[in-house]
Amino acid sequence: MTLFSTPSGRRALVLATALALPGLAAAQQPAPTAALSAFAAKGKAQGLTAADVANPIITSSYFDASTGLTHTYLQQQVNGLAVFGATGAVHTDNTGKVVFSTQDFVKGAAAIAPSATPALSPDQAVAAAALGLGLPRPVALRTVTDARAADGVVFNNGGISENDIPVRLMYTRVDDKLVLVWNVTIAQLDQQHHWNARVDAQTGRLVEQNDYTVSEQTSFNQFRLNAQRKQEKALAYSQAATPAAPLSVTGTTAAGSLTVIPLPLESPSQGSRTAVPLAPVGAPYSPYGWHVAQAPAGTYADSYSFLSTGKYITRGNNVAAYDDNSNTVSGPGATNYATAASAPDGGSTLNFDFPFVQSTGARTNLNAATTNLFYVNNMMHDVMMAHGFDEASGNFQYKNATGQGVGGDPVRAESQDGSGRNNANFSTPNDGTSGTMQMYLWDNQSNNLTITGTGTGAAAVAGVYRFSTVAFGPSLSKKPLNGKLVLVNDGVSADGGDHGCKTYVNAADVQGNIAFIQRGGCPQLQLTPKMTNAFATKVKLAQANGATGVIVFDSLATTNQVNFGGTDTVGIRIPAIFISGADGFKLRAAMLNGATLNGSAQTVVNADWDGSFDNGIMSHEYGHGISNRLTGGPNNSSCVLQNVGTSTAPIYTQCMGEGWSDFFALWMTTKPGEDGSANRYVGTYVEGQTSATGPGIRTKPYSTKFSSNNLTYGAISSTSQYGTGYQESHSLGEIWTSTLWDLNWQFIYKYGYNTDIYGSTGGNNKLLKLVLDACKIQVCNPGFLDGRDAILRADSLTNRAANSALIWNVFARRGMGYSALPGDRINGTPRASNIKEAFDLPPTVKLVALASKNTTGVGPALEAYPNPAQDRLTVRTQLNSAAPIQVAVIDLLGKTVLQASVAAAQMQQSGVELNTSRLATGLYVIRVTTTEGNFTTKVTIQH
CATH class of the missing domain: 3.50.30.30 (Glucose Oxidase; domain 1)
Structure with missing residues (x-):
């Protein structure tokens, strides 16, 4: 499939595909000689041989204007071939000094690498990959770009792929050996998968695969509530930077505007749709504007034809949003995406104001849905660019104003996609090839079990x-x-x-x-x-x-x-x-x-919910593009793996991709005046639920309150408490999001909340910037503790470690303390293997009084919940103590009415549960006594 109908567009795609191959991309990058020498020296000190670190491939190297650092990403090569997954990075300051480097190279690779001569030809490799993936056999396969096998050959789509098919000879690790493979990239026609498949170059056997497409997890199949969604009062929205604050809806006179659910509102259940202005040409983070028709002649519009003359549809430099209900806007040679037939037309005045009435059905609301999809993608582009996900680091744009990075890759945002239901996904190929967001319709049904009985x-x-x-x-x-x-x-x-x-x-x-x-x-x-x-x-x-x-x-x-x-x-x-x-x-x-009980189950089907009206889910999906492009560099989208190995031989990772995406969704939908202790949910709108009560599509709400969300690092391996549920990628992500969410609010309590979400001040902006900076310097396919260390390192590099103690305390509270053990980041055993949680701090880091909305300085994470309590009260603290911690409940007369002695490790992990059923209703003081001092908080007992 060509991304654009013009010949120049087709050439851009071929170029982008070529640059996506690390061997070819390397030729476009300068070699930072001093940095590479320092990297090699450190690698040899870590046990690598001179051959292991000789001439690594530079997959990408760019200057990060937001931090002053230069990020250079590397890939090991043996016998002139890249080794898949054997990556490294070196980060230098503006003087060229190496400030941080990482590597995951294969030790003694030359000794375990087989011959670099394949038995299969590249076209045979395509056929073998198709067979291994269960796809049709390619037809009329022909070479589009010829090159050395080490650099990669590009074939046409062969009737089985949306895009041309790159094939590259390389090695991959299998246990303790290297296997010669052909890496074949196939974007399935239904857009459900965008495969990187590695087939044995001697036998054609599928060795492993990973998927650029990341989907929501629907195996939970959550309940639909039978109650009507509660309409909540719309909250004021303020933003100081472009685009401006929402306009009033003015119908057909609202020129240059989109009628949408304005962020930070999450869905129609939180407030009314409003007209917001299109970002104009010259906007700080969209210099070509949001809409192609806004660009002046001779700059942008001339190179981006309309496919349908005189139509003004939801397409611009950052995103093309369109309807793919028939699932036909794909396939070899397709040229109809984002045309007048598949996208809303705002007319020459660019007035994208379309009706939305949920009860009339999804198809009648299509234009409104696609407009909202266009809006959210543009907002994600602009906000994340403001915080460091820019052109150089691989963001999604057709044309890059700075000339850095690779253009030709605006997000393809597909509303009401016909290839699935009750889901959403995002595909992130390397920089230069469009990311694709597929938004689906969701079942709207009331599942009612009526119980009657006698006795x-x-x-x-x-x-x-x-x-x-x-x-x-x-x-x-x-x-x-x-x-x-x-x-x-x-x-x-x-x-x-x-x-x-x-x-x-x-x-x-x-x-x-x-x-x-x-x-x-x-x-x-x-x-x-x-x-x-x-x-x-x-x-x-x-x-x-x-x-x-x-x-x-x-x-x-x-x-x-x-x-x-x-x-x-x-x-x-x-x-x-x-x-x-x-x-x-x-x-x-x-x-x-x-009792004798009788039951009757009935399902009532109503008009579908549309994922393109759920701003949180769209932000989540876009988030996959962010973490994939930033981790390991823009030319390696295989550094946040979630699906790897084969169906019969899976390889497990500790990847936190779902966690970052949930965090971005929560961050984008945080309203002024909210607090971290409130319960936040994901996907309530598409589940027909109220955003205030959920439960959404996650196992627990996101909240800084441990009584609402007690997830810790140990949940991955605590099969006695959770089964194996927290080894699934989305549930795994919940643990990571919960920690980032805690950290976000501690930054807000420390630095305040800034309603200008493009700004650099305010705890919300500072933390988002820190998370993006950490993604740029963390190891490829990081584990939880790698992610923690990257955040600490980013704070050290950009903030002189001003928040180090706070960061350590937050991570320790969720079990990722100083003594925590990571297990294997990527291995052939379940994710829980060798993981150990810990709640301690490094010897040089002091306890920090973690704040809350109503109380600050109440002792380091001293919690008593629920509050008010009835028959049971849990007391938990992050305090260290050389002796057992003494817990006392004291009434207002100063009398100790309950007490317990608990080991410090238990208090840090799960706390102690006290039986308060015999206490009178009233106010009590909770006092904990440790070798480091006494701390107190108050709680109400209410029967």
Whole structure:
């Protein structure tokens, strides 16, 4: 597929593709000789041989005007070939002095590298990659750009790729050896994957692959609330830099404007749509303006033809936004993206004001959705450019005003994309090839489980509960779920046998009724070859015991989230649903007390939700482009891997890409006057939920309060508490986001909040800048502790370590303290391997009194929650102590009414839970006594 219809556009794409190959890109970069010599010397001191560090490939090198540093990114080469994933970097100040360097080169590479002579030709490698990826065989494959195998050959799309197909000979690491491979890059026609596939250059076997496309995780299949979304009061929005503050909606007279959901509002549920001005030509971070028609003749518009004369559509230097509902704006030779037929037309006055009424259906709101998509992408471009994601570092633009970086890559933003549902994704090829954002429609349905009953306690639990559908068995529309609920008893599993692990003891009672089953608890449950998940197996077992339907409830009584995956191809004939642990244990208790309960499940389908109206999700997706382009340099988009290895031999990483993206989404949608202690959610709009109560599409809300979000580094490996749930990439990201979010608010409490989100002052701006700077200097495919160290290093380089103690204290609170161990960043074992959390500080770093909205200087993270408390109170602190910490609850008369002695390590990790059920309602003082002093806070007991 060509990005633009003009011949010059096609040439730009070929050039961009060529520059994306590190071997060719190196020829465009100056060689910082002194820096490379220093890098080599340090590498040899770290155990590398002289051959290992000889003549590394310079994948990119640029001067960062925002910090005064020059970032040079390297790739190891052996026998004249690059080694995939063997990367390094050297960062120098404006005098040329090396201030920081990293490397992950292969030691003794020459000794373990096989011959550099392949058995397969490059075109055979394309066919082998297509076979390994399950794609059609390429047809009419021909060479577009010929070059040495080490530099890369470029083929046409072969009928299987959106873009031309680069093929490059290199090595890759497999365990303790190097394998000669062809690296083949194929952008699937449905845009679901943009593969880098490495096939064995001797046999054609698929060795490993990674994906430039990152998608949302939908296996959680969260509940839809049956309550109507609560309309919240619109909050004032102020921004001092371009684009200006929102205008009033003035209908057809609002020339040069977009009617959108203005940031920082997250969605239509938070306030009204408003007309905002298009950034004009000469704007600080969009010098060509947001819209192509604004550019003066002879500069930009002349080189960017309209494809449809006289039409003024949502396309400009930073982004082209368009409708891809038919999923046809892709494929070899396609030239119809962002045309008048697929994008809103604002007319010659550039008035992009289109109606939006949710109940009328997504297609009637298409123009409004695409306009909002265009707006958010432009805002992300401008705000992030203001904080350092600029042309030199690989941002997304058709034309680069400074001449730095590679142009020709505005974001392709596709609204109501027809290739999927209930999801979103972003593809990030190397600098010079467009990133692609696909926004989907989301199901808008109310899943209502109505419970009635008789007997003791039945009236107390009667009502309507929400549920999740499952990925197997008949739908409720084909086979309704109605009848009596019977708690199963398998006679073997814990908690009364209700996990349904084997043939039921009470099969006669279950016969003809709905089996009520607790999740998990069946390590001995055997999966059949065609049943890939224990959930489906449980349902199949209930069917064998005569059940007419199944309700599974979560095994955690406090959760309101669900995860019900699995497939079945061997004959599940009864319907099944999933409810939360909070609801499930409530119904379970009633049945155990003698109540007879009946249930009826019904799904009501309404007009779809549109992801292009969820500013948080769009900001999240754009965030993948940011972290991918900044980490490892703009010409290596394989430095934030999430999908790597093969389906049969996965390679796990500690990548935090989802974490950065959630952080960017939260940052962009923070409103003046908010506080970090509030619960923030992701994806509430597309789930039909209120933004105030969630739960959205994450397992926990984001909050600085540990009572709302207690995620720590150890959640990755704490299978006893979390199962393996926090080894999945999105849940893994939640831990990283939670830490960045804490840090964001500590910066705001220290430096204040600046409503000018393009500025350099204010804690919010300072922290965002620091996060972007850290991405530029962190190692390729970093782990959590690498990310922590990069933030500390960035603060040292740009702020003279002014925030070092604060940063250490925040990370220590989330388990990433001084003694924490990283495990393997990239390995063939689960992400939890060898990870150890710790809550201590370096010997030279002092405890910092972490602030909150209402109290500052209350002792380092001394927390007592919930507050007000009823029967249980948790006290937690980050204080160190050479002796056990003494915890006391003191009434207003000074009498100690509760006390406990707790090891410091326990207090740092989970705290101590106190039974306050016998305390009278009132105000109490919590005092903790350590070898470093006494600290207090107040709490209310309220029964």
